[in-house]
Amino acid sequence: MRDPDRRTLIACSAGADSSALALCLAAAGSNLVIAHVLHDLRTQDLATADLDLARSLAAGLSLPFASVRVSCRTQAGNLEAVARRERYAALVALAREHACPFIATAHHADDLLETLLMRLARGAGPRGLAGIAPRRRLAPGITLIRPMLEITRADAEAICCGAGVSWANDTTNTDRTRLRAAIRHDVIPPLRAIAPSIAATAGRVALVQREVARDLDRVAKELLLRASESAGMNVREPVCLCRHILGDSSRAAMELALRHVITRIGRAPDAISKRTLDQLLAAIRADSSEIKHFEFSNVIARLDATSLVIRPRP
Numbered sequence: 238m239r240d241p242d243r244r245t246l247i248a249c250s251a252g253a254d255s256s257a258l259a260l261c262l263a264a265a266g267s268n269l270v271i272a273h274v275l276h277d278l279r280t281q282d283l284a285t286a287d288l289d290l291a292r293s294l295a296a297g298l299s300l301p302f303a304s305v306r307v308s309c310r311t312q313a314g315n316l317e318a319v320a321r322r323e324r325y326a327a328l329v330a331l332a333r334e335h336a337c338p339f340i341a342t343a344h345h346a347d348d349l350l351e352t353l354l355m356r357l358a359r360g361a362g363p364r365g366l367a368g369i370a371p372r373r374r375l376a377p378g379i380t381l382i383r384p385m386l387e388i389t390r391a392d393a394e395a396i397c398c399g400a401g402v403s404w405a406n407d408t409t410n411t412d413r414t415r416l417r418a419a420i421r422h423d424v425i426p427p428l429r430a431i432a433p434s435i436a437a438t439a440g441r442v443a444l445v446q447r448e449v450a451r452d453l454d455r456v457a458k459e460l461l462l463r464a465s466e467s468a469g470m471n472v473r474e475p476v477c478l479c480r481h482i483l484g485d486s487s488r489a490a491m492e493l494a495l496r497h498v499i500t501r502i503g504r505a506p507d508a509i510s511k512r513t514l515d516q517l518l519a520a521i522r523a524d525s526s527e528i529k530h531f532e533f534s535n536v537i538a539r540l541d542a543t544s545l546v547i548r549p550r551p
Contacts, residue, residue: 244268246337251290253404254343257393260400263298270335271295274327275306287405303331329376344369345385346436353439354420363450368443457493460486475548484522503535
């Protein structure tokens with residue numbers, strides 16, 4: 238793209254990864270804004286120190302700087318998930334304020350490897366094992382880009398050292414009670430000793446799984462369309478699907494199709510119980526014509542001899 242059209246907001250935590258990202262993008266162009274999001278997950282002193290480092294980096298690169306504070310601890314739900322949601326919302330707001338159609342984050346090859354191992358441990362399918370996407374639409378008119386997915390954390394630190402730039406260290410990254418930190422410190426080092434190029438291999442695996450996930454998503458959407466039309470309905474609320482058509486499809490396509498419906502109707506993708514979903518999938522393929530009900534935290538499913546009806550919980 239022409240430089241005037243690719244103005245980019247760089248999400249900079251002041252760590253080695255995002256500092257290296259800022260250094261490299263600044264070497265390639267100047268149509269950039271460095272942005273820092275302050276969370277309430279760390280002490281005030283540490284948060285202020287990170288903010289000062291990010292601001293100093295922007296000044297050293299002669300780039301504009303923006304910051305915003307978000308509150309996470311007062312909100313319900315998984316704290317890390319809340320922090321991620323609030324961080325991206327804050328970055329989108331800053332991107333709009335500074336007329337940036339792109340937001341760049343410093344996710345790298347080691348992050349991708351950690352993500353794949355975490356999702357593998359949780360039993361993820363192709364969508365989960367697709368890892369971290371190089372780019373995705375974050376909001377209308379704003380695209381998230383991740384230019385560093387092919388370099389490692391060590392590469393990022395080497396870039397900073399070569400430029401004489403110091404970086405902040407997040408102490409939460411050493412907290413082994415967190416799954417990501419445990420995998421980073423206890424699992425990946427022995428894996429890397431056995432297979433030094435494991436991070437690059439993970440990148441190739443993720444690429445293949447991303448293509449598989451796209452194909453599976455298309456098949457699942459076609460399955461939903463056929464199952465709803467056969468039941469004499471459009472895919473609306475409540476959704477009525479032909480049991481026979483669902484049962485004759487592959488398990489992977491059926492599971493993804495039902496996840497699509499439950500997510501759309503319940504509007505809460507994290508609320509899908511894997512155990513309940515497995516029970517529903519088994520019942521669809523079973524010979525029994527007994528009427529059965531399955532309750533998720535956000536929807537209710539009713540299965541009879543011919544159809545599956547999914548509606549929001551009262």
